Amino acid sequence: MPDPRDLVRDAVEPRNPPAARRWKALAAICLAQFMLMLDSTVINVALPAIQTDLGLSRPQLTWAVSSYVLFLGGLLLLGGRLADTFGARAMLLTGLALFTLASLTSALAQNGTMLIGGRVCQGIGAALMSPAALRTVTGMFQGADRNKALGVWSSLGGIGFTVGLLAGGLLTNGPGWRWVFFINIPIGVGLLAAILALVPERRIADAPHTVDVVGAVTVTAATGSLIFGAINAGNHGWANPGTLVPIAAAVVLYGVFTVVERLVRNPLMRPGMLAQRPVATGAFLMLTAAGVTGGDMFITSQYLQHLRGYSPLATGLFFLPAAVAAVAGATAGGRLVGVVGTRVVAFTGLALVTIGNWLLSAMSPGGNVYIQALPGAVLFALGATGVFVSAxxxxxxxxxxxxxxxxxxxxxxxxxxxxxxxxxxxxxxAAAGLTSTPSFAGFTSAYTVFAVIAAVAAVAAVVLAAGKTRTAGAPAGPQSARR
Known part of the structure; x- marks a missing residue:
């Protein structure tokens, strides 16, 4: 006779579906996440065509790219809490539906305002969807299967970036820039049907049913302000008031958020969560790996197009081996993290990122790009996705x-x-390399800085990261919370 407690638990959080169905569900979820990652870069190579067609000003052109990242990063914490409160599947479907409709708005844009509005809504949809998707993955898989699933998941970052560059070039040169967004619509509709059929809802019985609105608004404003300042720094420098004021505001708002979370009954985030070693270590590893890799991709794409005269399509093709390396790194990381532990995988990944940037910093001005630059790009992509798995x-x-x-x-x-x-x-x-008369030294200096940061992070990972870790989603006891 079944235990009545099992019946109650299953009514709230159903047992996992059969293995074949779980892997099909993972494929659907990962394809949805891939679509979100791709949209962070696919627009970049289409910008000249969009500017000509819609008559965009320089600020509008910048925000057509940046608004997506701004709202994605700013709203992720709220999206994560909504997934815990109302169910991961519900938020996954809501975010995907909003993202798909926003893609249609962007594809049909007749002016800069409509395009930026569509990109903002894409970012909101992505922020609702991403944490719900990752929560679903960690809930459906256990043990070694979970590490493999996280390996697949983590490979999407590098692949999405590089495929975005290639797809943007192909679509813009072919049917036109609007298909950069139109392509999301049939994919989104198909994924909505697949997720409805394959992914079970996983609500938690004792999850709070209220949302900390004040905390959500404060942390969203803080994160959005920080990202805004960083984006402005890329255009105008770190000493510019448009950089310093938003970053200072972010610091103040994060302080206000900390106070608010100690006062409300059901906080968006428990005070001290980031002080827990596992969460802090994961955040540090993600910040370093995603930061250095994102910077590497940006600098390398600028080097290829701005200094070496590569077309957007040729630039995308250059990054294809790096995309393959990203898959290999994530797959290996997913298999090894349960065998040798997160410390070894994180250190090895960051060491590869360091070596890759060192090779790029040693390039000569007139050297063959594929001989001198490609090995470094492959190594930093190979290493970074393994760090994502560890994080x-x-x-x-x-x-x-x-x-x-x-x-x-x-x-x-x-x-x-x-x-x-x-x-x-x-x-x-690399400012000297991004001017109308670019300097090669600016690019190599940027790679040197990234190599130093990755090397320091590799040493820190040895101290911070644990050996073999418990599987995600296991009941958290006092020891796991402190570990």
Whole structure:
């Protein structure tokens, strides 16, 4: 006779579906996440055509790109808490539906205002969807299967970026820039049907049913302000008032958020969550890996197009081996993290990122790009995705399911935030290489800075990261919370 407690639990959180169905569900969820990652870069190579067609001003052109990252990064924490409160599947479907409709708006845009509005709504949809998707993945898989699933998930960052560059070039040169957005519509509709059929809802019985509105508004404003300042730094430098004021405002708002969370009954994020070693380590690893890799991709694409005269399509093709390396790194990381532990995987990944940037910093001005630049790009992509696996694995180790969505959002917030910060840093260091008369030394200086940062992070990972970690979503006890 079944235990009545099992019946109650299953009514709230159903047992996992059969293995074949779980892997099909993972494929659907990962394709949806891939679509979100691709949209962060696919627009870049279409910008000249969009500017000509819609008559965009320079600020409108910048915000057509930046508004997506700004709202994605700013709203992730709220999206994570909503997934914990109302169910991951519900938020996954809501975010995907909004993202798909926003893609249609962007594709049909007749002016800059309509295009930017569509990009803002795409960012909101992505912020609702990403933490819900990761929470669903960690809930459906256990043990070694979970590490493999996280490996697949983590490979999407590098692949989405590079495929975005290639797809943007193909679509813009073919049917036109509007298909950069139109392509999301049939994919989105198909994924909505697949997720409805394959992904079970996983509500938690004792999850709070209220949302901390004040905390959500405060932390969203703080993160959005930080990303805004980093984006502005890439265009105008770190000493510009448009950079310093938003970053200072972010610091103040994060302080206000900390106070608010100690006063409200059901806080958006428990005070001290980021002070827990697993969460703090995962956030640090994600910030470093996503930041350095995002900066590397930006600087390398600028080097190829601005200094070496590569077309957008040729630039995308250059990054294809790096995309393959990203898959290999994530797959290996997913398999090894349960065998040798997150410390070894994180250190090895960051060491590869360091070596890759060192090779890029040693390029000569007239050297063959594929001989001198490609090995470095392959190495930093190979190493970074392994670090992504380590970041999500260590952060979610021992986390109770009622907070898995929020912790996923906390860690993932450092992905777009880190990329924005390091793109701004790279732009500042490589400023001489981004002028109308570019200097080669600016690019190599940026790679040198990234190599030093990655090397320091590799040493820090040895100290911070644990050895073998518990599987995510396991019941969190006092020891796991302190580990």
């Amino acid at each position: 999500t694995t260590v952060a979610l180790a021992g986390v109770a399911q009622q907070e898995a969505g929020l912790v996923s959002a906390v860690v993932y917030t450092f992905n777009p935030s880190g990329a924005a910060i390091f793109v701004g840093l790279g732009s500042t260091v």
